[in-house]
Every structure is written in C-alpha cells, then in structure tokens.
Amino acid sequence: MATFTLSVVTPEREIFSAPVESIQAPGMEGSFGVLANHAPMVAALQPGLVRITDADGRELRLFVGGGFFQVSNNTAQLLADSAEFASDINAERAKQAEERALNRLAGKFEGEVLQRERATSALQRARARSRVAAGR
C-alpha cells in the first residue's frame, strides 16, 4: 500500500517519524482518517486516540492531548500538545489523574471563568488519556 511520511512532534521532542500507511486522528469536528495522496489539509485535534498504521501494517496507538494536524504533498505533521504511546501509559495512574481532575472541577471557582475552563479541559484530557490506556 502507498505510504506517506508522518512525524508526530510535541513541544519537547519528536516522538515518531516514519513512513506510514494511514492515520486516524480525533479532529475537533469528529474523527478523520488520512491515507497517502490526501488533499492538503489543516485540522485542529481534540484530546483522544490516534491510530497509526505503519508501513509494515502494524497498528500503533497513541494518546494526544489536543493539537494540530497538517498534511500536504504526502508529508504529514501532527503537532501534539502532549503525546504518549498507549503502551507507555500506566492505566492505574491515568485513572487516578482523572479522579484528581474531577475533584478539582468540583471545587469552587468564584467567578474565575478562565480557571474553570482550564479545569474542564484538564478533565477532558485525563478522561481521554485513561480511555486510551484502557484500550477502548
């Protein structure tokens, strides 16, 4: 099958760079898939699961905490706020982080709209992450 080049980068490092067959990513307006020779596209991502099928047909699963995806001329970049391979996530710890985020959101915010928004998106991230870790 035709392949295209994909690199997954976070602000701290490049975590993946190789030719791949396909990628499926959680777009803000719904999940989408990209194969080789895709039309040029820029998309915003929400926290969730990214599935990559590499050149050998193996499936890689990773969690991204939101970000952007860009593809043109068979070169794709995934700019992730944070990214981890599903196998590297400790499911137990992810669950705990989710509970912490939930507790924080239950606290008082006294008109601090920004903080509330931040806590909400932190919870969304934590939920998505523990879902990815649990393999769902």
Place this chain on the structure above:
Amino acid sequence: MASLRDIKRKIRVVKNIAQITQAMKMVAAAKLRRVQERVQKGKPYANTMAELVGTLAPSVKDFSHPLLTVRPVQSVMVVVISADKGLAGAYNSNLLRLAHRFVDSQIAQHGAANVRIVSLGRKANEYFAKRGYALTETFPAIGPDTPYDTIRAVSNTLTGQFSVGQVDEVYICYTEFVSALVQRPETVKFLPIEPPAAEEGDQKGGRSDFIFEPKIEELLGVLLPRYVETRVYQLLMEATASEYGARMTAMSAATKNAGEQIDNLTLIANRTRQAGITKDLLDIIGGSEALKG
C-alpha cells in the same frame, strides 16, 4: 607579617574554593548542554507552528483574536526572567538593572498601579520586593528539567491577563543567548503578538487550496495560544541557557583566579619559610660565635 601556619591555612582554603568553583563550572556546563539539547528537540514543533501561523494568518482578512488586539495602552505587564541562584557573574545584576529601568519608565508613563510585575526566579522576586514594588505573580526559575506544563502555566498567566483586558501590553525582560561566553539582557514586547511573516514562496500560492477543519478563523483561534506558548518556551529556554552560560564563565574565571592566588600564596609561604630558616641559622651562628668569644 603572617606566620607560615596562617599562610598554609589560607592556601588550603583557596584550594577548597577552587575545587568547588571547578565543580560548579562542570555542573553549569552540563546543564547548559541539556538546555541546548532540549531547545534542539523542540525545534521541529516550534518551526512547524511558526510556519503554520505565518501562512494562515495573512490569508484571513480582518481576523481578530484576543491575543492580536491592539488597545490604547493603559496598563502593562512586565515579566522579568532571572535565576534562582547567584554566582553567575553579572547575569542577574545586568538583567535586573535593565528591568528596573524599564519598569520605572513604564511607571512614569502609566502610574504604579497600572504596571504589573511578574517575576521568574528568586533573584527578580527579591530585588523588586526589597525595593517596595508590588509583584503580581512570582514563579520559581526555569531549569533544564522543568516540565512543559509549568511553562504552559507561565504562558497562561500572560495570555490570560492580556486577553481579559487587565493589561494592554506585555513585555518580557530576559537575557538573550548569543554564545556560551556572551549573553545580552533584553526587553521585548510580547503581547499583542505579531504573527511571523510568511515566507516568500508560500505567499504566492497561499493556502487557499487547503482543507480547513474547523474553519480557518476558528483554527487560528486555537492555534494562536499554542503559538504564544512556544514563544514563551523559547524565551525561557534561551534565558536558562544564558544563565548557565554566565555561570560557567564566572566559575571558570573564579577557578582561574583561585589558581593564581594559590601560586602567589605558595610563593609567600616559601619565602616566609626561607626567611625563618635564615633567621634560625643566624641565631645559631651568632650563639656559637658568642660562645667562642
């Protein structure tokens, strides 16, 4: 004149100091390397991000975003990036002198109540607190291992206060990293941001043939805060690299000075020892001459 014992003790002390400064120099060098590696690793993300913003922003007409809004300036925020520790040569004092002058000029323009100071690093915090300035927020200094989330929190403080209109401009005082030997303190206007200029080649074709999901306006809306984050990250890492560069240079100079002092002291110690022997000999000879007589 100091006794031989005093001089020998002094030599021991200076040797200990030299050992410590030598160790600090090595530590600073190692940390500098780690910071530089980190900057290197972050480059792909930062570059792609800048490229994306640079090509998207010009293709939207009349685009407005809280982070781009130019308002009449009534209040400003000054972010001062310093170190937690001293012993880095003139790193902190140069930066703080610049920041102090800048803050005062802003206060003269907008009044003390309308200038918010945010400090990073204990040195900036102490400097301004001691002189009676009110600090809006303080953060510890950034090091080579500071997690990205901490940097994100710093960025959120700046963008948050700017986008709700509490401040109309944000300035950052940091130290530019020219090389491991040369660092230059600088003040830059940080917000409202000016999007990076698109490269010539991209400009012609534009990005009109791209599919955007969601709409390009919304996309830029989520992109810009991320872009600001990477800029904050870059500035912080550069300041950190400067800190360790300055410390390395300072400690290497200190080690060299200690070596010189050890040489001088050893010379004095030998002279004192010799003078002592000569005196003893004269005494003995004098004594034996007297006995003969």
